[in-house]
Amino acid sequence: MFNAADYSDLLHQLETFFAQSTPSHPVSQPLDPAQLRDRLPLNLPAEGKPLADLKIETAAYLHHAVKTAHPSYFNQLWGGVNGACLMGELLTSATNTSMYTYEVAPVATLIEQALITKLGELIGFTHPDGQFTTGGSNGNLMAMAIARHRAMPTLKQDGMLNAPPLIAFVSADSHYSFAKAAHLLGLGTNQLWAVPTDAQGKLNVAELESLITKAHSLGAQPFFVAGTAGTTVRGAYDPLTEIAAVAQREGLWFHVDGAWGASVLLSPKHRELMRGVELADSVVWDAHKMMGMTLMCSVLLVKQRGQLLNTFSTQGTDYIFHADESEPVDLGPSTMHCGRRVDAVKLWLAWHHLGDRGWAALINHYFELAAYAECLIRNQPYLELVTPRESLNLCFRVLPQSPDQDANQLTLRVRQVLLQKGLAMVNYARIGKHIIFRLVICNNQTQCTDLDRLFEQIGAIAHHLQAEFPQEKT
Amino acid sequence: MFNAADYSDLLHQLETFFAQSTPSHPVSQPLDPAQLRDRLPLNLPAEGKPLADLKIETAAYLHHAVKTAHPSYFNQLWGGVNGACLMGELLTSATNTSMYTYEVAPVATLIEQALITKLGELIGFTHPDGQFTTGGSNGNLMAMAIARHRAMPTLKQDGMLNAPPLIAFVSADSHYSFAKAAHLLGLGTNQLWAVPTDAQGKLNVAELESLITKAHSLGAQPFFVAGTAGTTVRGAYDPLTEIAAVAQREGLWFHVDGAWGASVLLSPKHRELMRGVELADSVVWDAHKMMGMTLMCSVLLVKQRGQLLNTFSTQGTDYIFHADESEPVDLGPSTMHCGRRVDAVKLWLAWHHLGDRGWAALINHYFELAAYAECLIRNQPYLELVTPRESLNLCFRVLPQSPDQDANQLTLRVRQVLLQKGLAMVNYARIGKHIIFRLVICNNQTQCTDLDRLFEQIGAIAHHLQAEFPQEKT
Known part of the structure; x- marks a missing residue:
C-alpha cells in the first residue's frame, strides 16, 4: 500500500x-x-x-x-527550512492520527507532553500544563477563554447574558487575534481596550493602570491583560514584569503573546528580553516562527495545571474519552477542538537534530544578522530606521532624494519592484503616518551576503525610480 | 539544503x-x-x-x-491511507506557507477556492463560499458564529451584554463540538437546546417545533438549528428537508454538520441520504473522514458569499492584508484564524488520483462492506444490532449465553481483549443503557475478509470469556 x-x-x-x-x-x-x-x-x-x-x-x-525557504524571503514571521522537521512531517502524515486520545496517539501524546514540559521549564513554570494549538491566534483565543472561565465559571453554562462587562487589556500594537477572540467569545471588541504604547512600541504600564481605574469607575470588571513578547510589526517586547505586578494587584489573568518572540528563551544571550514571563498565567509560543518549524507548530502553555481541562471540558464526550486511569492522558478534553493534527512530532525530531545548543546558536545568529542589517540601514543616507530595533524586526523606509517626493509611495514602489522581479520578498506595514519595510530575520537560509544583496537592490531600485519619476508626489 | x-x-x-x-x-x-x-x-x-x-x-x-492504516483499524471516523494524499502532505510541508494571503500562497489559494466550488456544487449551492478549517469542531464553531452575527451584527463590537437569550437547537445525538461552541461564543450551554431523537437517532422535527415555541414563550430568541448528516455514534442522517422548512419559517440559520457523512454526496447511489442539504445555510464536510485524507482536511461551506468575511473581518490587519484588487483573493480576513496550514493541496492531488468516479467507487465500496458486516452480525445469535444501520456505523453488542451475565461487561471485555492483543481496534459507546461496539467502515484497506476475521475473533473471545467466567454478573 x-x-x-x-x-x-x-x-x-x-x-x-x-x-x-x-x-x-x-x-x-x-x-x-x-x-x-x-x-x-x-x-x-x-x-x-x-x-x-x-x-x-x-x-x-x-x-x-x-x-519560502529562499534566503531572500523575509516576508512574514516565518521562513527557511529544517530537514528534521520535514522528516517529522512525513512521519506524522504517514502514521496519521489525532491528538485527542492516548489510545490512538500514544507516542505523539507523550512527545507533546515532553515538549510542553521542556518549553514550560524554559519559561520558568514549575508544573507547566499546555497544549499544541492550531496557531497563535487559536492560543490567544484559548487563553482568553480560560481567563474568562476563571473570572466567571458559571459563564460556561449560563453564557454572558447576566455577566457584568468583562474588560480585557492589550497593547495598541498587539496582534489582531485578540480582537477576533473578543468578538468570538461574546465580549465584543468594545470590551477589548487598547493600551497606548511608548515610542518604542511597548505597552505603557501607567496607561494600563489608568484604564483599569476607568473600567472600575464605569462598573466594568477587568479580567485579562496580555503582554506581547515580540510585537508583529516592530518586534518590541512589552515590560512583562511591570504588567505582571499590575495584573497580580488587580486580580487579572496575565497572558503573554510570545507567538513571535518567545523563542528567544532558547538563547542564554537573548532570553533577557522575556524577563518576567515566568510571572504569566499563560503563554503562546509559535515554534513555526523563529524556530523554523513548518506551519503549524504553536503551543499554549499554562502555569497552573487543570485550568485548561476546567475551561474546555464538556458533556457528551463519553463515546470517545473512556479514561479510567488515575493519570489524565487524553489531551482532547482540555482543548476547544475534537480531532487535532499532530504538530509536536516534527518539533521533537528537530530538537534531536539541533539540541539546546543548536537552538541557541540559531537565535544568536538571527540577532547577529539583525544587527548587521541595522548597520546597513544606518550607513545609507536614503534609508531611515523608523523605530529602534529591539529584536529581529527592522522597520525602515526609503527616503526620496527630493523633499517634494513622497517617502511612502517610494517605499511601496521599491517593495513592489523587488516582489515583481522576484528579487526578495519583504512585507510592509504602517507606523504612524509612515509606510515602512518590515524586514524580519527568521530564515535559517539567510546570511550576511543576502542582506548585502538586498540593500544593494533596494538602493538601485530607489535610484532608478527617482530618476524615472523625479517629480512624483502623491 | x-x-x-x-x-x-x-x-x-x-x-x-x-x-x-x-x-x-x-x-x-x-x-x-x-x-x-x-x-x-x-x-x-x-x-x-x-x-x-x-x-x-x-x-x-x-x-x-x-x-491507523491497518485493515482492522475501525476505531474512529477515519483510517486507511491514500498515496496521493501523502504526496500532497509532503508537497505542502516542503513549500511551507500559510493560507492567509494570496501573495505567499497563490497556488494553494486557487486550489482551495476550486475545491470549495466543487464541494459546494456537490451540495447544490449556486455560488458557494467557504474555507478549509482546522477540523469539524472548528467549522461548527465558525458556522454558529456566522449565524450569531446574522442574528445580531452589533454583537461583534458590543458583545452579548445586552443581547436577548439566543437559543441554538441541535439533536440530542449531535456532536459535542456544539456544546464547546455554545460555551466559547458566550451563549452558554444552557442556551444550546437538545432536541430529542427518534428511535433511529434522527432529530425529531415535531419536538424541534415545540421547543422553538417554548423558547419564544420564555422571551428567548431562536437563531440557529443544526442537522447532523451522519451522527457520531449511530451514523444517522437527520431529516434535513423538514428541518430546513422549520428553519426557513422561523428565520433560523440552518447548519448541517456533515463532518462524518457529507462525503456520501460523492456517490450518485448514496447521495440521497443528504437530501435537503442544498437548503442549508452552511455545511461542515470533513475530507479526512470518509474520503481518507490525512488529518486535518475539513471544509466549511457557506451558501451566501460574503457572510464569512462579514463575520470574521476585524481591524488591525493592514500590516498583512494589502488587497487593492477588485477580486478578494486573500482568504485570511474571512476566517477566525491568522496563519492557517495548507490542507487543500492533498485533497486536490488525491482528486486527480481518484477522480469523481474513484470517490464514488470508494463510497459505494464502504456501503457494501457495511451491508456485509450487518449480515454477519444478524447471522450470529450472540450479537445484537442495537440500532438500525443507516450508513457506515454498525452499533452492536455481544450477548452473554446466560441471562445472569451482563452484556455491557461482556462487550467491554471483548473489546479490551481485541485491543490488548492488537487484533483489531473498534471503539465503544453507549446507546441508552447499552454499551455497544461502534464499528465504523471508512478504511480503504478493509475488505470482506477483514470483517470475517473480526467477527470470528469476537466470537472466539466471547466464547472464551464466558467459559472462563461463567458466573460473572456486575
Whole structure:
C-alpha cells in the first residue's frame, strides 16, 4: 500500500525546487489570479490517474509556489527550512492520527507532553500544563477563554447574558487575534481596550493602570491583560514584569503573546528580553516562527495545571474519552477542538537534530544578522530606521532624494519592484503616518551576503525610480 | 539544503511500517504511559545529531505508533491511507506557507477556492463560499458564529451584554463540538437546546417545533438549528428537508454538520441520504473522514458569499492584508484564524488520483462492506444490532449465553481483549443503557475478509470469556 519508489519523482522535484531556492533564482514569480488560474490544473477530473502521473500536478504546484525557504524571503514571521522537521512531517502524515486520545496517539501524546514540559521549564513554570494549538491566534483565543472561565465559571453554562462587562487589556500594537477572540467569545471588541504604547512600541504600564481605574469607575470588571513578547510589526517586547505586578494587584489573568518572540528563551544571550514571563498565567509560543518549524507548530502553555481541562471540558464526550486511569492522558478534553493534527512530532525530531545548543546558536545568529542589517540601514543616507530595533524586526523606509517626493509611495514602489522581479520578498506595514519595510530575520537560509544583496537592490531600485519619476508626489 | 537521499532511510522505514499494517501483524501494541515513556527517547538533548542519525527516533516512533492504516483499524471516523494524499502532505510541508494571503500562497489559494466550488456544487449551492478549517469542531464553531452575527451584527463590537437569550437547537445525538461552541461564543450551554431523537437517532422535527415555541414563550430568541448528516455514534442522517422548512419559517440559520457523512454526496447511489442539504445555510464536510485524507482536511461551506468575511473581518490587519484588487483573493480576513496550514493541496492531488468516479467507487465500496458486516452480525445469535444501520456505523453488542451475565461487561471485555492483543481496534459507546461496539467502515484497506476475521475473533473471545467466567454478573 506504500512504496517508497512512488515518492522518488516527487523527492527529486523537491530537490530541484530547493536547489532553485537560491539567489540565482527568483523567490517568486507573481501572477494575478486570472493569469495563474490559466496555468494550473484546477479542474477536478471525473477519471483519476496513477500516482506516477501526478508529477504533472506537483510540477505545476512547485513551479508557481513562493519559495519560502529562499534566503531572500523575509516576508512574514516565518521562513527557511529544517530537514528534521520535514522528516517529522512525513512521519506524522504517514502514521496519521489525532491528538485527542492516548489510545490512538500514544507516542505523539507523550512527545507533546515532553515538549510542553521542556518549553514550560524554559519559561520558568514549575508544573507547566499546555497544549499544541492550531496557531497563535487559536492560543490567544484559548487563553482568553480560560481567563474568562476563571473570572466567571458559571459563564460556561449560563453564557454572558447576566455577566457584568468583562474588560480585557492589550497593547495598541498587539496582534489582531485578540480582537477576533473578543468578538468570538461574546465580549465584543468594545470590551477589548487598547493600551497606548511608548515610542518604542511597548505597552505603557501607567496607561494600563489608568484604564483599569476607568473600567472600575464605569462598573466594568477587568479580567485579562496580555503582554506581547515580540510585537508583529516592530518586534518590541512589552515590560512583562511591570504588567505582571499590575495584573497580580488587580486580580487579572496575565497572558503573554510570545507567538513571535518567545523563542528567544532558547538563547542564554537573548532570553533577557522575556524577563518576567515566568510571572504569566499563560503563554503562546509559535515554534513555526523563529524556530523554523513548518506551519503549524504553536503551543499554549499554562502555569497552573487543570485550568485548561476546567475551561474546555464538556458533556457528551463519553463515546470517545473512556479514561479510567488515575493519570489524565487524553489531551482532547482540555482543548476547544475534537480531532487535532499532530504538530509536536516534527518539533521533537528537530530538537534531536539541533539540541539546546543548536537552538541557541540559531537565535544568536538571527540577532547577529539583525544587527548587521541595522548597520546597513544606518550607513545609507536614503534609508531611515523608523523605530529602534529591539529584536529581529527592522522597520525602515526609503527616503526620496527630493523633499517634494513622497517617502511612502517610494517605499511601496521599491517593495513592489523587488516582489515583481522576484528579487526578495519583504512585507510592509504602517507606523504612524509612515509606510515602512518590515524586514524580519527568521530564515535559517539567510546570511550576511543576502542582506548585502538586498540593500544593494533596494538602493538601485530607489535610484532608478527617482530618476524615472523625479517629480512624483502623491 | 534538501537532499532526497536524506529521506531514503525514513521512506524505507515507512515502507516497512505499512508492510506491517496487515492482518499478520498487530494493529497496535498498547502500553500504559509509564511503560511507554521508558521506551521512548523523550529527553530533549543539549547536543544535536545529524539527520541520518534520527532514524533511531523515527524507528521508536513507528514501533509504538498505532497502525491507523491497518485493515482492522475501525476505531474512529477515519483510517486507511491514500498515496496521493501523502504526496500532497509532503508537497505542502516542503513549500511551507500559510493560507492567509494570496501573495505567499497563490497556488494553494486557487486550489482551495476550486475545491470549495466543487464541494459546494456537490451540495447544490449556486455560488458557494467557504474555507478549509482546522477540523469539524472548528467549522461548527465558525458556522454558529456566522449565524450569531446574522442574528445580531452589533454583537461583534458590543458583545452579548445586552443581547436577548439566543437559543441554538441541535439533536440530542449531535456532536459535542456544539456544546464547546455554545460555551466559547458566550451563549452558554444552557442556551444550546437538545432536541430529542427518534428511535433511529434522527432529530425529531415535531419536538424541534415545540421547543422553538417554548423558547419564544420564555422571551428567548431562536437563531440557529443544526442537522447532523451522519451522527457520531449511530451514523444517522437527520431529516434535513423538514428541518430546513422549520428553519426557513422561523428565520433560523440552518447548519448541517456533515463532518462524518457529507462525503456520501460523492456517490450518485448514496447521495440521497443528504437530501435537503442544498437548503442549508452552511455545511461542515470533513475530507479526512470518509474520503481518507490525512488529518486535518475539513471544509466549511457557506451558501451566501460574503457572510464569512462579514463575520470574521476585524481591524488591525493592514500590516498583512494589502488587497487593492477588485477580486478578494486573500482568504485570511474571512476566517477566525491568522496563519492557517495548507490542507487543500492533498485533497486536490488525491482528486486527480481518484477522480469523481474513484470517490464514488470508494463510497459505494464502504456501503457494501457495511451491508456485509450487518449480515454477519444478524447471522450470529450472540450479537445484537442495537440500532438500525443507516450508513457506515454498525452499533452492536455481544450477548452473554446466560441471562445472569451482563452484556455491557461482556462487550467491554471483548473489546479490551481485541485491543490488548492488537487484533483489531473498534471503539465503544453507549446507546441508552447499552454499551455497544461502534464499528465504523471508512478504511480503504478493509475488505470482506477483514470483517470475517473480526467477527470470528469476537466470537472466539466471547466464547472464551464466558467459559472462563461463567458466573460473572456486575
